[in-house]
Amino acid sequence: MTVQDIANDLVALCKAGEFDTAGEKYWADEVVSIEAMPGDMARVEGKDAARAKGEWWAGAHEVHSSTVEGPYVNGDQFVVRFTMDLTQKASGQRMTMDEVGLYTVRDGKIVEERFFYA
């Protein structure tokens, strides 16, 4: 699969709400996942840690609706935009999350995902 193929499939899975499936299918074992925030979630390494972060996130938020735009491709990287209407369960606060993910592919797997916030 080309980077474009992987990017297209990841976007299709995310549009279908299959975020977990996208990760399982394309994360490299040594994937590094980087958030633009301080704390434990700023940088996690390895597929298990990325999966755990996703599970934590899914448990901590209720997603009312979401849009997924892209992919935008250049070489071995691609960008996807995610917009979500969600409620943080702990605070009860409803908000719109607007972020982009920058994905780097090597040997058909995502070796880095880096998230940027509006």
Place this chain on the structure above:
Amino acid sequence: MTVQDIANDLVALCKAGEFDTAGEKYWADEVVSIEAMPGDMARVEGKDAARAKGEWWAGAHEVHSSTVEGPYVNGDQFVVRFTMDLTQKASGQRMTMDEVGLYTVRDGKIVEERFFYA
């Protein structure tokens, strides 16, 4: 200025159509500008070459309307989305361009800009 400040100002300038001003103000002398296409424009180095590329682009296209979204920030990088309704002057073809730029900042200047296409 923080990376967030620079990103905010660049977006404000681009929303006002001041793309040239944004480049002059924030490109480092050694800026590298990377497009997701083959050919002479794939990678240009230096502020003079980046300016020349911008002038070529502006001369080759008529922009009917544009939207600029972002910035999305993480550390020393930020992402901006550009959507443009334009006509390629050479072909007369009217099209929608949807792309994102990934900017890397060092010492208050943009040292790399990398464009991704939908």
